[in-house]
Amino acid sequence: MKGGDVEKGKKIFLKQCSRCHSLDAKAGHGMGPNLHGVVGREAGSVPGFHFSNAFKKSEVIWTPENLSTYLKDPRKHIPKNNMPYCCLEDPEDRRHIIAYIESELK
Known part of the structure; x- marks a missing residue:
């Protein structure tokens, strides 16, 4: 998931x-x-936010690949989650968003 x-x-x-x-x-x-x-x-692990049980029990680690899969179809990747947004289908858009998210850590 490089090059966004x-x-x-x-x-x-x-x-x-x-x-x-x-x-x-x-x-x-x-x-x-x-x-x-x-x-x-x-x-589902960041302190101070009330996550759904679906997130807490998912055992998902937010790698760039998992973020992309989630953004493509949140309810398919983590069923019964509470995020109302659906779906960022364009893989290039997902790649760009993830590049931006990663850049904010620097």
Whole structure:
């Protein structure tokens, strides 16, 4: 999952994800959990956010590949999760968003 365009990813994230999620390490949670540091983290494990049992029991580690699969179809990847968003079908858009998410850790 290499080669995504960070700037394109930022635009897509701001348009489609930022209503519910933040990447700012100092921000709290919104409707969805803060995604700062999500890559490498276990699903449903960030403190201070009330996750569904589906997330808590999923045992998913947020690798770039798992993030891509999840964004493609959240309810298929983690059935019975509470995320209302569905689906980012374009693999290039997913690659760009993940590149942006990863860039925010640097």
